[in-house]
Amino acid sequence: MKKIILSFLVLFIFLIPSLSKAQCGFDVVREKQLLDPTFVLQEQANELKIKNFIPPSNVTGKAGSVLTIPVVVHVLHKGEAVGSGTNISDAQIQSAIDRLNEVYRGLDPNSPLDFEIEFALAQRDPDCNATNGINRVLATGVAGYSANGVFMQSVGADENELKDLSKWPETDYCNIWIVSEIDNNGGGAGIQGYANFFNGNAYEGSVMMASVFGYDPGNTNGWGLNSNGDGGTVVHEFGHYFHLYHTFQGDDADSGPGYTAQCPGDAVVGTDSDGCSDTEIHKRLTSTCPTDNDCNGGSAYGINTRNNYMSYFSCTDRLTADQKTRVTAAMTGTSIVASKGALAPDPAYSAPVAVCATNSVSTGFSGITNVELNGTNFSSFSSSSDGGNIDNSASCSGYFEINADIANTINATVFPSNFQQLGVWIDWNDDGDFNDDAEQQHLSEDIAAGSIVPINITYPSTIPYDDYVRIRFITDTDNRHGSGTINSSCYASINHGQSEDYAIYVQPASGSAPVADFSASSTSVCLSNSITFTDSSTESPTSWLWNFGDGNSSTLQNPSHVYASAGTYTVTLTATNASGSDDEVKTNHITVNANPDLSSTSSSDETCTGNDGTATVTPSPVGSYTYSWNTAPAQTNATATGLSAATYNVTVTNTVTTCFASTDVVVNNGCLAGEPGPYFYNKYCNKTFQSNEYSVCTAISGATNYEFQLVDQNTGTPVASINRLGKNYFTLAMMSDWDYNTTYNVRVRAFVNSNWTDFGSTCSITTPSFPLPQIFGKYCSKIVTSSDYMVCTTVPNGTKYEFQLVDPVTSIPISSLERIGKNFFKLDQMSGWDYNTTYNIRVRAFVGSSWMQYGLDCSITTSPATIVSGDVVARLANINEVEEEIVPTSITIYPNPNQGEYLYVELSDLGKDAELIVVDVYGKQIHKEFLNTEESNYNTTVRFDQKLTSGFYLVTIISNGKSITKKLIVR
Ligand SMILES: [Zn+2]
Incomplete structure (x- = not known):
């Protein structure tokens, strides 16, 4: 019933x-x-x-x-x-x-x-x-x-x-x-x-x-x-x-x-x-x-x-x-506590594909009331209370999970009334049917009402790890109650029961033997390069054995290896864990390329000419190579040229394999006695040299000394020479015995390997003109007072200098002053010039036994006399004596007041070369003469050229750059 x-x-x-x-x-x-x-x-x-x-x-x-x-x-x-x-x-x-x-x-x-x-x-x-x-x-x-x-x-x-x-x-x-x-x-x-x-x-x-x-x-x-x-x-x-x-x-x-x-x-x-x-x-x-x-x-x-x-x-x-x-x-055990709804979404979720549907009925006689797997329960009831069939396979918050490496049991509870039948299928390969390997899990009848039917999950040969698959339950009242017999996963003759579909997530495999695999940092390397091998085996191996194919091995997970000789090698990795091991063999996986053989080198010596050595490397085997010499600048051919004697390094790279090697090549010094010597670079020849200007010759490798010679062009006789230790250059100033403004031949030889080379080719140079004296520029184009010193350049071997004031328009000399051994003067020491006037000053030197030429003019302007007159009158009116310096220690002039024709002067403690100057109240020089004061006490009579007009005058004695001045009154 x-x-x-x-x-x-x-x-x-x-x-x-x-x-x-x-x-x-x-x-x-x-x-x-x-x-x-x-x-x-x-x-x-x-x-x-x-x-x-x-x-x-x-x-x-x-x-x-x-x-x-x-x-x-x-x-x-x-x-x-x-x-x-x-x-x-x-x-x-x-x-x-x-x-x-x-x-x-x-x-x-x-x-x-x-x-x-x-x-x-x-x-x-x-x-x-x-x-x-x-x-x-x-x-x-x-x-x-x-x-x-x-x-x-x-x-x-x-x-x-x-x-x-x-x-x-x-x-x-x-x-x-x-x-x-x-x-x-x-x-x-x-x-x-x-x-x-x-x-x-x-x-x-x-x-x-x-x-x-x-x-x-x-x-x-x-x-x-x-x-x-x-x-x-x-x-x-x-x-x-x-x-x-x-x-x-x-x-x-x-x-x-x-x-x-x-x-x-x-x-x-x-x-x-x-x-x-x-x-x-x-x-x-x-x-x-x-x-x-x-x-x-x-x-x-x-x-x-x-x-x-x-x-x-x-x-x-x-x-x-x-x-x-x-x-x-x-x-406990309800679907809601198994729900993943409170977890953040798993982006990997993908619902199983759809499959055929059974027919749907709605009665209260049959149904699946609970499905339990690994503690996750999905409860339901009869086909009528469930609204017919249930497809929960697309629910990403409610699905089963299994570890397919172990046994798992599904517990399906059938309706608590009437005998029941039950079929269970899993679409392992997710292809939309339940007809494949191990997909039918259970099919039985005569199940007592309310039974919990345990179903041990059967696995296919290929387990879909880390994937979602569909599981289907079909139940109906038992055929003793008049229902048909369930015989397929798409059974379409359900009388009172229902089908229920859910998703099962198959966890990633955990108990499998490794699947060995690896990669190499490079599969084509040069000899002596290291290769790192990286394990990429799956299933978490716990030990590794590498065979590098050259007789060497390693047990590291990610070893590095250097092959000792060129060739092709087969590499094998054996990865092992508790569940077993697996070999990955990569045949002829590694190619080790030889580096170039640089044992063949040659060179040619540097000659005395200098910088003409060569170095050559001949790599083997024959192939395409690039070269890099450590010359300056770097050279890139098999032969480096223009070399001085030294040791050179070259790196040779095979352009195909990029393998490279380096070696040294020695260039010797081949400069021998009697060989051609150094020569002057052209730019130093056929030109006029200043005495401090350098002239440079080629450098000879290994030269310890250079001898430079000036040669008379007419006689071929050397007139001057100098030895320069290790230096391939010189200046005229370093030599003596040459003349100014003269053209010589200059030649040079080098001392190499205990021998002098020959002189190199001859080069013509001209010595500088004689240096003319010149007022330094800082004294020129200025207003000059009578007491300002002006200084000129010194001239080699000059014994005296003559300074001239020249009319700048007519160039006629106005005044001149000769100074023995002194290259300076001041206007006080000259006569015949006027205040507030522009002159040119020029100077010449006496060298040997003759006067040389004048140097260039220097323009000056004398200061206006009125600038100082007021001060001087005031000073002379109020003081009797102006003593500026102690030397000379005393001066006595008389008669004072004076008649303006002559003056007696008595001096003591003079130095040599005293000078007496008489100026008027305007500062203009009236009289000047040098005093030949050899003795410590000195008396002389000064005769004025013209009778002085009445008034105040100053009489000044200058000696050793110091002076003493007396006031003189002329009536
Ligand atoms: Zn209540």
Whole structure:
């Protein structure tokens, strides 16, 4: 007899405790739903799972394993800006998530029990894109929503129509829909929200008002949340999501139109018990915090009950150990805790290719209710409750993973009623069918209802490591119930059952022997070059053995090797790990090219001519080469030329192999005695040289000395010569015995290897003209006073100088002065010139026995007499004697006053060469004469050329650059 069994959905409704209502929505809805036997069956199945789980060994085995719930929050707003009205802010959403984690991870001091449940906003969406887990959806298009919110009991938009706006797979995500209001309650009193037991069924999750979802005690953030922002509603609802009942479960056992509180019987979980032995039976007593429990004989409430989040009391702040056990038992092994929705998206994900579909039916007789592999579970139910066939293969948040190097077992649970049959296939090569190597995994019938069928995975010869493949389950009622017999992966005659497809990720191989491979830094090298070999073997080898093909080996992973001789070599790598080893042989992989043989070299000596040696290298074998000599500048031919005697290095490179070698070539000094000597470079010949100008000859390698000679062009007789140690140049100033302004032949020879070479070719030069004296330029073109010295250049061997003042227009000499051995003078020492007049000065020197020519004129202007006259008159009028210097120590002139015709002068302590000068009050020189003062005391009579006119005069004696002056009065 077939028994039709329908699955059903359990819906819980929570009425906020602080807002007193006569009846809890949970009971109202659940009483209605329990009229549907399929709801009853699913609830019974869950209770069976929880009951089987509860033995201590199972609970203990799960300790320390935190279950993560990927959460997606759909904000069904009405067009408000983010952060206002229904469109609550990210921060408010995050505060609710954080508060859930505080309570369920035992971080709130009042509820220190760690449920090892963690909530996380999704990081990958069902399409494998990155997400922050918050969807903002404009929901005003759903009829009734703008005016009344969602319908629960009286008025508003259809709940599922709202959820269809945004709904992620319930198996992989905990969907939370944020709504504006419920039953037109304005977001205030009434039902605050609700949640479903998690089963992975369509539309599961939680609906909560925007005014509830958040944690903001005391309204610190100004969100204006209900219940003073304590977040208790959110904690309560997720207790339901985790299969917790109210602590007062069954207090209205006498169901009917009205609610009549009774003490629960505490016998049947979900009927008159919450299934937790550490809570007391009680009546709901909404929004109070009672002291005594009249279901417990009137004794005081235990704190586990009175303060339990799953009650309706106003003083809730904790959950209990038995509640944790129920939660752990209910959620362990579910698809949502296996979901990867809380992980960042894996860009490598690619869904398996599509395959044929079975036929789809919708009955309550058959189905796959759970598939488990490596701890990952995907639960479902009958073909009718699953909506027909399931294809979950494209879900990047829900798939199995296997290590294909070890045995893996799939546990498929068939429907808990009727005998069943089951087929399982895996599309290993991802080609869109299940017909290939090892793709059929299982095919059987006569399976007892509710059996868990273990299927040991069979692997193909080529395992698709690091890839996603499809696994298909087909079930139907057994053929004893009139169904056909499943015989193919595309079975199209399913009577009551279904097919379910999932993806399996085959992890990269871990237990395989290596696949050896390697690369070389270069496969063609020159002899003596090092080659680095790099291991690129897969499967993580742990040891390596290299055979370089030349008798050498290495056990390094990435060795370097230098081949000792040219040739072609085969290289072998043996890579080994715990699972085995593999050889990679690369035949004739390495070519080692010889470097050029430079043993053949030659050279030619440098001759006495200099810089004419050569060096040659002849590489072998014959080929194409480039050359680089270290000459200056570098030469690039096989033969380097123009070399002096030295050792030269050449690098020769084969242009094909780029292999190279270097060698030295010696160029000897071949300059011998009697060979041609050095010669002057042309630019030093046939020209006039100044005495300090250098003349340079060719350098002879190894020359230790050079002899330069000036030769009389008429007689061929050397007139002057000089030896220069190691220096191939000289100046005329270094020689003596040559004449000015004369043309000589100049020649040079070098001392090499203990011998003088011959003189080289002759070169003609002319000596400079005789140097004429010249007033230094700094004295010229200036105004000159009578006491300013002017100095001329000295002339070699000049014994005296004659200075002349010349009329610049007529060139007629005005005055002249001869100075023995002195190349300077001042106007005081001359007569016959005028103040404020421009003259040319010229000077000539007396050399040997004759006067040489005058040098160039120098223009000067004498200073105006009036410049000094006022000062001098004043001085003469007020002093009797002006003594400027001590030498001579005394001067006596008389008679004074004088008649202007002659003057007696007595001097003492004179030096040689004293000079007497008489000037008038204008500074003009009236008389001058030299005094031949050999004696220490000296008397003389000065006779004036013309009788002096009456007035003041100064008589000055100058000696050794110092002077003494007396005032003379002429009457
Ligand atoms: Zn509730």
